[in-house]
Amino acid sequence: MRKKKTMYERADMDIRIVLIEDDSTIREGIAYLISSIEGYKVVAQYGSFDEAKPLLAADEPDIVLLDIELPGTNGVIALPQIKKLVPSVYIIMLTVYENEQVIFKALSNGASGYLTKNIDSAKIIDAIQEVMEGGGPMSAGIARLVIRSFQKNINTPLSKRETEVLEGIAEGKSRSKIAKELFVDLETVKTHIKNIYNKLNVNSKEEALKVARETKLI
Numbered sequence: 001m002r003k004k005k006t007m008y009e010r011a012d013m014d015i016r017i018v019l020i021e022d023d024s025t026i027r028e029g030i031a032y033l034i035s036s037i038e039g040y041k042v043v044a045q046y047g048s049f050d051e052a053k054p055l056l057a058a059d060e061p062d063i064v065l066l067d068i069e070l071p072g073t074n075g076v077i078a079l080p081q082i083k084k085l086v087p088s089v090y091i092i093m094l095t096v097y098e099n100e101q102v103i104f105k106a107l108s109n110g111a112s113g114y115l116t117k118n119i120d121s122a123k124i125i126d127a128i129q130e131v132m133e134g135g136g137p138m139s140a141g142i143a144r145l146v147i148r149s150f151q152k153n154i155n156t157p158l159s160k161r162e163t164e165v166l167e168g169i170a171e172g173k174s175r176s177k178i179a180k181e182l183f184v185d186l187e188t189v190k191t192h193i194k195n196i197y198n199k200l201n202v203n204s205k206e207e208a209l210k211v212a213r214e215t216k217l218i
Helices: 024-035 075-083 100-108 123-130 139-147 160-170 177-182 186-200 204-212
Strands: 017-019 040-046 063-066 090-094 114-116
Touching: 017 024, 017 123, 024 040, 063 075, 063 123, 063 160, 075 090, 075 100, 090 123, 100 114, 100 160, 114 123, 114 139, 160 177, 160 186, 160 204, 177 186, 186 204
Parallel strands: 017 040, 017 063, 063 090, 090 114
Antiparallel strands: none
């Protein structure tokens, strides 16, 4: 396996990038963008982590752009496996999710950056360069979520998962979508909502959101 080089030693070398994204249109669009910039090279593209897994070490990527909602092994679970296969690699999540629980799980599993797919395409290149220089790029919406998480009422009566469910409700998401994003079943979400109502002494979604916002629970 290639030894990781410093930026000075790599000055005349392309940054090697692997894309793991199941949407072929998005994947090919990003690959075209990256390949059009001098100094950057897409060495492989995959539609799933399971497809990439046996080949990834041989690809010797410096950067992996990784989707979360992949067929088979999802991106969050794939993260530590990728780091084990290529210990020196930097992983940037490229996803539609702006969910606090998913963000922190991805970061704790080894992600170096977290971008949403609606980001300006040119900023993907900036993010890759920032990561190579030791930074941790995030889309504006993601950064706001991270900051907001440190501003919440620390005396909340809600559990972490109940808070995540309530945040999903506040964002207008359906119960089934919340369940999917939190990787739990629908009945579990319904139980969390019942517990939220009981703890906040409310009887409706509107009342729960009103109390939560007034007391900075979300």
